[in-house]
Amino acid sequence: MAFVDAFNRSITYLRISLTDRCNFRCVYCMPDEDIEWIPREKILSFEELELIVSVFAEHGLKRIRLTGGEPLLRKGICDLISRFRQLGVDEIALTTNAFLLPKFAKDLKNAGLTHLNVSFDTLEREVFKKISRNKNLDRVLDGLKAATDAGFENIKLNSVIIRGINDHEILNLVTFAAKEEHILRFIEFMPIGSGTIWGKTAVPVGEIRQRLSESGMLRAEQQSLGFGPAQYWTFSNDEIKATPVGFISALSSCFCDDCNRIRITPTGGLRACLGDDREEDLAGLLRAEVGEEKKKSAIEECVHRALATKKHTHSFAFDKGPSTQKRMHAIGG
Ligand code: SAM
Ligand code: SF4
Secondary structure (H helix, E strand, O other): OOEEOOOOOEEOEEEEEOOOOOOOOOOOOOOOOOOOOOOHHHOOOHHHHHHHHHHHHOOOOOEEEEEOOOHHHOOOHHHHHHHHHHOOOOEEEEEEOOOOHHHHHHHHHHHOOOEEEEEOOOOOHHHHHHHHOOOOHHHHHHHHHHHHHOOOOOOEEEEEOEOOOOHHHHHHHHHHHHHHOOEEEEEOOOOEOOOOOOOOOEOOHHHHHHHHHOOOEEEEOOOOOOOOOOEEEEEEOOOOOOEEEEEEOOOOOOOHHHOOEEEEOOOOEEEOOOOOOOOEEHHHHHOOOOOHHHHHHHHHHHHHHHHHOOOOOOOOOOOOOOOEOOOHHHHOO
8 A cells, every 4th residue: 555644645756866976066956065975885775775665665656766966976776777677666767967878878778767857957058057067068968869869758858947047048948858859847946955046046937938928839738747746838839849848836836735755865864845854764774783574664664754744835935045954966856
């Protein structure tokens, strides 16, 4: 039976952050310097992750997402994906900045990765440098091509629009996604962690839709196109045929009523809500001197505890400061 929280929401989606390390320094996710990295010995091992996932697999788990930091920096990730598939998890998704996809796309596909999301905020080199503090946009474009060549379909592109930085690219991003047959989703900039450029830079999705509707035809879709909180609309104009565009609006229209997820941080913090810093400590249970069955029961109890106090909704707001102390790269976005 699926794990259920106090508001009767079934938890069937597990987001696992494999590392806090990243080869980018995106302005919405982390500062450029003075970052305290998690000591390596605190990061959960593959064996520890396997045990956690085996418990969830016995409770109706439908999908895992691997994230980070940059998950492709974690050595052996393809092996981990195969191991999760062997535990009977049929849908395994990955969110990546694509920088390492030229190297890994084929192996990820062969290992059994089923869904791919790529952070993609800009088509302009200078803007790319400003947002990611990395210089190599071409490498990201090569990564997308490698993923397509490896057979990934319906690749989702996640764009965070930041006022004054990439808000002039809204239509260009939609046009690019349509031509490449990727699915673009605009994610509202969320107030997570200190040291990011949160403030008046967030652009509400309503404003993004307004700007798009000035350059073509935009209409709301009835059906949902995936497992997450995105609402889909269809956009078309003289240049592109009807194409889906997703909007993930954590602030302007909260989607918490349908929340189906729980997260594990790189150190084994079981986090019931992205916007709530309370975490149950799975690492302590996993590293206790007891047998596997005892560990599994302890994990189960831990999940029930976390879900009993899972908040009904986060408290993000445009006119407030960050809602969490922890930064996105250390939680797992
Ligand atoms: N490094 C990978 C990547 O960038 O795709 C995976 C981790 S990243 C934290 C996951 C997603 O979180 C990215 O799509 C990124 O755009 C998004 N993200 C990070 N900080 C955010 C914020 N403050 N608000 C909204 N989305 C954010
Ligand atoms: Fe790295 Fe992803 Fe955060 Fe960008 S959003 S700094 S790529 S973890």
